[in-house]
Amino acid sequence: SAAQTAKVATNFVPTKEDYQKVYNRIAEVIDDADDYDNGSFGPVVVRLAWHASGTYDKTTGTGGSNYATMRFQPESLHGANAGLHVAREVLEKIKQEFSWISYGDLWTLAGVAAVQEMAGPKVPWRPGRIDGFESHVPPDGRLPDASQGAPHIRDIFYRMGFDDQEIVALCGAHALGRCHTDRSGYDGPWTFSPTTFTNDFYKLLFDEKWVWKKWNGPKQLEDKKTKSLMMLPTDYVLTQDKSFKKYAKAYADDVDLFFKDFSAAYSKLLELGVPTQQFVASEAWIMQTVDEQTS
Ligand code: HIF
Known part of the structure; x- marks a missing residue:
């Protein structure tokens, strides 16, 4: 919108309330699934947030959610990521409305919103990821193989x-x-x-x-x-x-x-690969569910 463009032009610094608006749109969009699977994009969005983060290698500091490299080939074509274009396309609509958010923040916030809106625990989350380049794509084979022990x-x-x-x-x-x-x-x-x-x-x-x-x-x-x-x-x-x-x-x-242990582990997962100094807040935020805002 014109208002949003103007905000970007004046060096718009989003607040927690702005991210809550994105969260609320995510909640709407994942529910607007007609006859896709069980009428929800929630699960495939949870999987996108995890696959975007789970490439992290602590030894080299490469991979993870920081650069949203699954936008690029060959990562988008890695066998483990088959089907995740569905989640990326659903969230692309939101990126068009809130152009100031990075893809890494959008995808991980979507994972949080999906878990919370599907009656899961609150998952602490904070923004700060930046969009990277094809050169940041991690090698294939970093995600788990379901046939193994x-x-x-x-x-x-x-x-x-x-x-x-x-x-x-x-x-x-x-x-x-x-x-x-x-x-x-x-x-x-x-x-x-x-x-x-x-x-x-x-x-x-x-x-x-x-x-x-x-x-x-x-x-x-x-x-x-x-x-x-x-x-x-x-x-x-x-x-x-x-x-x-x-x-x-x-x-x-x-x-x-x-719920308590999942919340902590999923929150940690979604922050893998993001340098601490990039986060805008020293402690992660608790985003509100749609229900909490309307009751
Ligand atoms: Fe999954 N996972 N996952 N997964 N996953 C699939 C689907 C989902 C593994 C394999 C698969 C995690 C760990 C592992 C979700 C979330 C998480 C599928 C099916 C496979 C094969 C994909 C498809 O055919 O559509 C393996 C080997 C894992 C390591 C043990 C995480 C913990 C459970 C980290 C996690 O959060 C979700 C959600 C789905 C469902 C996606 C859907 O489209 O419905």
């Missing part, structure tokens, strides 16, 4: 700077969304409520009997009872590895503990 999961997440407890806490996000045969090759949702953030991922892992699905696709598990839910090999490992299992059981038994 515990050593691979540890390799990938330790490289980002996470420990076992944080890994297991993050994994509860697979309560959301589903696998698509035309993206990853896997098929189906993890829970019966894929647009509501719950600890059902862990509960189902322990409460259901999981058997290998008989099909021509990649190795995945299905629940014996309904055959309508799935687990990836990397999900199932959380019940097999002794250290992972301890945390997974704790999160199955205590949803408050899960």
Whole structure:
């Protein structure tokens, strides 16, 4: 709009209220999904925020959410990112309205808004990411391979700077969304409520009997009872590895503990690769849900 252009021209410095407006638009846009999946872009947006951040390598300081490099090839074409153009396109509409926000801030704020609007925990977030260049694209292979076991999961997440407890806490996000045969090759949702953030991922892992699905696709598990839910090999490992299992059981038994630990780990994930001095605030903000603003 003319007003926004004028603001940019006068060196517009956005406040928390301006980011709250972006959050509110994200909440609208992810709900405006007609017959896409379960009527929500929330899960695929949570996956975009994670894949934009999870390329971080603490040893070299490369990758992470700072430069939003998934806008560029070859990262946009990396196999792990198949299908994420859907989320990027949905958010592009918002970038057009709020041209002052960086892509990295937009994508990570969208991850936060999606989690919160799908009834998840508050996730502390703050702006400061800047748009980078193609030269910042990290190499392929930094995101996890779902067909692998515990050593691979540890390799990938330790490289980002996470420990076992944080890994297991993050994994509860697979309560959301589903696998698509035309993206990853896997098929189906993890829970019966894929647009509501719950600890059902862990509960189902322990409460259901999981058997290998008989099909021509990649190795995945299905629940014996309904055959309508799935687990990836990397999900199932959380019940097999002794250290992972301890945390997974704790999160199955205590949803408050899960929400608290997920919030901390997801917030940390979304800040990977962003130099501290770039953040505009010394402490991350708690953005309000749409419900909180209207009641
Ligand atoms: Fe996922 N994940 N993820 N994931 N993920 C998929 C989908 C989602 C892994 C593999 C897959 C995390 C960790 C891991 C979400 C969020 C998070 C798919 C299916 C695969 C294969 C993609 C498709 O076909 O559309 C692996 C191997 C991980 C390491 C263990 C995070 C913790 C759980 C970090 C995380 O937040 C979300 C949300 C989806 C659903 C996307 C959708 O379109 O519905």
